[in-house]
Amino acid sequence: MNDKLPPQNIEAEESILGGIMLDSEAIPRVRDILDAEAFYVLSHREIYRSALQLYLSGKPTDLMSVTNWLRDRNLLTSIGGRNKLVSLVEGTVSAINIDSLAKLVMDKHTRRKIISAGREIAQLGYETQTELQVVVNDCERKLFQVTNQILDSKTEHNSTIAAAAYQELQASNPIYMTGLKELDQLLVGFEGGTMTILAGRPSMGKSFIASFLALQMILLHKLPVIIFSLEMTKKQLEYRLWSFISASSAYREFSFFPMTCDRIRRHRSTEKPLEEWELKCIASLSEVVSDLPLYINDYRGIDVLGIASECRQIQSCMGKIGLVVVDYLQMMAVDADGNRSYELGNVARELYKLAGDLNVPILALSQISRSVEARPNKRPMMSDLSQSGVLEMVADNIILAYRDEYYNSNSFNRGVLELIVAKARHGNTGTAAVWFDRNYGTITDMKSKN
Incomplete structure (x- = not known):
């Protein structure tokens, strides 16, 4: 049994509290770095909380104000009475070193938490x-x-x-816009701690959309992005990335020759081997994308615990994560006990909790049920989500992808991708129509065509 006294510094705690009551400018210097729980002595915690409440209410934190605040709430006796407060003030010369003292108290607090x-x-x-x-x-x-x-x-x-x-509001935790004007008018952008579900039938372009939005976080906001792909391999995603970059207006200065998404596959099948000039272009593309803060995990057996572990490691290294993409939910729902709906609900709830724990936006892809195929109007609705009940509940935003040309070969909306915002907890529902070039995976605003 360890009988050692836990790390603490009572004198530093007393000097901090005395300094706060002596100097009205002291508490703003420590409130952002010093937690009430960091005080080892319980009465010191209560005194600090009282001073903090007074400060946040725009009131002075002098001896009289703190005494009255504690007395009014029947707390004065429990902290040792007015004599305790007086002794704190009399034992403090000034608050000149209060910043370093606060760090010292937090240091001891952290050590106790480590133990x-x-x-x-x-x-x-x-x-x-x-x-x-x-x-x-x-x-x-x-x-x-x-x-x-x-x-x-x-x-x-x-x-x-x-x-x-x-x-x-001073930009400590901004919301990051997607760069698609109509979509940003509805959602505003991606916010830390939220989960967005992007759903649609197969071949609607969900993975393309997710990759585009991930790259927008990198290109527009210089933030790292993590993609967990349970459907495509890392190299398959890399080939798509080359194609997108080659045709993106953001990289026009490099004069890349646009390369379609299937170009590498045709080369690998020997149907159409790459020309020498194409290999040189791909080499340049590879150098450019190597500098992107993009992380890809294609382990198909990964679960939410594994995703959490990977995210924590990258966040610890990079400091911040702009977006986490999970492609896709149904691949993570293990049908172990014959209740796939229950398992999918668990995955969704855990991802939603993870977004809050790490304060990052999560974009999770999902399939929708086949019932949409039986309707004359095949635009998906929120109720079409596979096992939709829990997904509707936990998602902050739900975006449904629809391309009319997939169902109607003579559609007047060829090349148009509809991003139907069916749920927006902090925004507006509606439809954002964008141009989608499936050959390269590029997405642009309707007014930006050409």
Whole structure:
């Protein structure tokens, strides 16, 4: 048994609280780096919370104000009375070093959390009846909770939430637009912590759309993207990427010769071998795409726990993730007990939770049922989603893909892709019509054609 006293620094805690009551400019310097839970002494936590509430309410944090705040809420006696507050003020000379003291207290707090997490992780190692991947994921989650200072309690007073929401307007957590004007008018863009479902019948272009939106995060916002492909291999996606880049207006300066998506396949089948000049163009394309912050995982047996682990590692390395693409949901729903609907619901719920845990937008692709084929108007509806109940509930946005030319060879809308926004939790429903060139996988606004 370890009888060592947990890491703490009582003197630093007292100096911080005394400094806050001495200097009205002290608390803004520490509020973003110092959590109330970081104080080792319980009464110190309560005093800090009171000062924080006063500050967020626009009131002074001096000795009298803190004393009255605690007295009005019947907390003054529990923290040691007014004499305790007086001793904190009298024992502090100034708040000049309050920033370093706050970091010191957080350091001790983090060390205590490491000790606690270590005990929990050690216990997990003995749970031999639990699947190893579940144990590993739980261990990773506990460690990341420590490194990211995630507190157990997520319940906050609205004054704290209001202040944080106002500060977010200063671009601390922006929403990233897709670059498609009609779609952005409906959704505004991708926001961290949300899950968007992109659904459609086979051959509607779901994977093309997902790849395009992923590249938009990279090209427009310089953010890394992760694609989990359970349907296509890494190399197949890479060939599509070459084709898209070769025909993209964003890379016009390179003067690439447009290469269709099936060009590599025709070369590999010996039907039409690549010419020397084409090989040189592909070599240049390969150099350009090598610089993209794009990560691809094509393990077809991956589950949500595996996705979570991969995302955490990349987020830890890169600092931020612009978009996570999962292609597609039904491939992850293992029909182990004959209840595919239940399994699909579990996958969707876990992905939605993961988006919130990592504060990243997730784009999950999904099939829709065959029932749409029996209708005269074959545009999909939200109820066409395979096992739609749970998907409708957990998704923040649902986009349904439709190309009329797939069903009607004489369609007047050849080349038009309809992105039907059937659900938008924070936006508007409607249809965004765009030009789609399946030969290259390029998508453009209707007004941008030519």
